[in-house]
Amino acid sequence: MPPETNDTRIWMLDAVRGTLILGVVIFHIIWNLESxxxxxxxxxxxxxxxxxxxxxxxxxxxxxxxxxxxxxxxxFRAAKFAARVASIAACAMLISVATYALDSGSFIYFGILHxxxxxxxxxxxxxxxxxxxxxxxxxxxxALPHVFNITATVSRTSAWTGLxxxxxxxxxxxxxxxxxxxxxLGMALTTPIILVCRRLSPPGIEKYRLxxxxxxxxxxxxxxxxxxxxxxxxxxxxxxxxxx
Numbered sequence: 001m002p003p004e005t006n007d008t009r010i011w012m013l014d015a016v017r018g019t020l021i022l023g024v025v026i027f028h029i030i031w032n033l034e035s036x037x038x039x040x041x042x043x044x045x046x047x048x049x050x051x052x053x054x055x056x057x058x059x060x061x062x063x064x065x066x067x068x069x070x071x072x073x074x075x076f077r078a079a080k081f082a083a084r085v086a087s088i089a090a091c092a093m094l095i096s097v098a099t100y101a102l103d104s105g106s107f108i109y110f111g112i113l114h115x116x117x118x119x120x121x122x123x124x125x126x127x128x129x130x131x132x133x134x135x136x137x138x139x140x141x142x143a144l145p146h147v148f149n150i151t152a153t154v155s156r157t158s159a160w161t162g163l164x165x166x167x168x169x170x171x172x173x174x175x176x177x178x179x180x181x182x183x184x185l186g187m188a189l190t191t192p193i194i195l196v197c198r199r200l201s202p203p204g205i206e207k208y209r210l211x212x213x214x215x216x217x218x219x220x221x222x223x224x225x226x227x228x229x230x231x232x233x234x235x236x237x238x239x240x241x242x243x244x
Contacts, residue, residue, distance in 0.1 A: 010194060010197050010198065010201075011197075011201050011205065011215055012197035012198070012200055012201045013063060013066065013067075013193075013194075013197050013218070014214075014215035014216075014218035014219050015211060015214050015215045015218060016059075016063065016197070016218065017060065017063050017217075017218030017219075017221055018213075018214040018215055018216065018217035018218030018219075018221070019214055019218075020056050020059055020060045020063075021060075021217050021218065021221045021224055021225060022214065022217060023052075023056050024056070024225065024228075025224075025228050025232070027049070027053060028228065028229050028232055028233075029232060030043055030049075032229075032232055032233050032236050033236070036236055036237065036240045038236075038240070057112060057174065057179070057182075058179075058182045060112075061112075061115070061116065061119070061179060061180075061182035061183050061186065062182050062183070062185055062186035062189070062193075063186060064116055064119070064120065064183050064186060065119075065123065065134075065182070065183040065184060065185065065186020065187040065188075065189075065190070066186045066187070066189070066190045066193050066194070068120055068123045068127075068183070068186075068187060069127070069186075069187045069190040070190065070194075071084075072124070072127055073127050073128075073190075076124070076127060081124065084120070085117055085120050085121050087222070088113055088116055088117040088120065088222065089113075089114075089117040091113050091222065091225075091226055092111065092113035092114040092116075092117050094226075095108050095111060095113060095226075096108055096109055096111075096114075098230075099171055103171070105169060106168075106169040106170055106171050107170065107171065108170055108171050108172045108173075109156045109159075109160065109168075109170060109173075110156075110159070110160035110170070110173060110174065110175060110176070111170070111171075111172035111173065111174055112172060112174045112179075113225075114160070114174070115174045115175070115176055115179045115180055115183075116183070118176055118180060119176070119179075119180035119183035119184070120183070122180065123183060123184065123187060126184060126187055131187075131188040131189070131190075131191070132188070133188075134184050134185070134187045134188035135184070135185060135188035135189070137181075137184050138181040138182065138183070138184030138185035138186075138187075138188060139181065139185070140181070141176075141177050141178065141180050141181030141184060142177075142178050142181035142182070142185075143181075144162075144163065144177045144178070145162040145163055145175070145177050145178050148163060149163055149164060149165050150163045150164065154166045154167065154168055155168070156168050159175065160175055160176060161175060161176055161177055162175025162176055162177035162178050162179070163175075163177055
């Protein structure tokens with residue numbers, strides 16, 4: 001989730017990113033309610049929910065690519081870039097450790113933050129590449145798992161690549177090949193995405209509270225992503241315990 005700089009930050013990008021993060025929060029609220037038996041149906045694992053979450057993930061990863069291009073494309077500072085990648089990787093590892101403690105059989109070994117960290121690290125090689133090159137690499141990364149498998153063995157040491165036929169159970173799984181491709185496509189489409197965002201930003205929209213709240217969420221996406229589920233799960237668990 002590399003941030004744009006203050007000079008390049010675009011309100012609509014923050015708003016779209018914030019909308020996607022709020023979608024994740026809503027999904028986790030439903031998932032938590034189902035986990036505690038509050039809801040009598042299973043929506044979080046339904047085909048519709050899965051499709052919506054995958055579309056949202058592709059959109060969010062594309063915005064990661066846009067953010068990388070905006071933040072580092074014109075003036076790459078290694079220390080700043082390394083610090084950002086390290087912070088995302090540390091959060092990813094924290095999620096792995098926490099979910100392993102909760103459920104070692106289906107812990108998150110390569111989730112959305114893992115692929116963001118890995119794709120951001122690789123993206124440094126594409127900062128000066130023409131959009132066509134970024135787009136080609138992105139499409140290859142997305143298509144590769146559908147045409148090539150390196151092994152049929154179910155192992156976490158290889159499943160993270162996305163090039164295995166099967167993968168161990170995981171609460172959240174976004175293998176590198178396929179999902180990193182959306183980051184590279186976002187880099188390729190940075191210019192048209194920015195043009196669209198600027199044209200779709202109504203004049204004076206920043207003056208209104210609700211849109212500003214959504215944009216604020218987008219500017220703090222990593223923090224909110226890390227904190228919302230432990231808070232929601234803990235609060236709901238406490239409420240269910242009080243009622244029982």
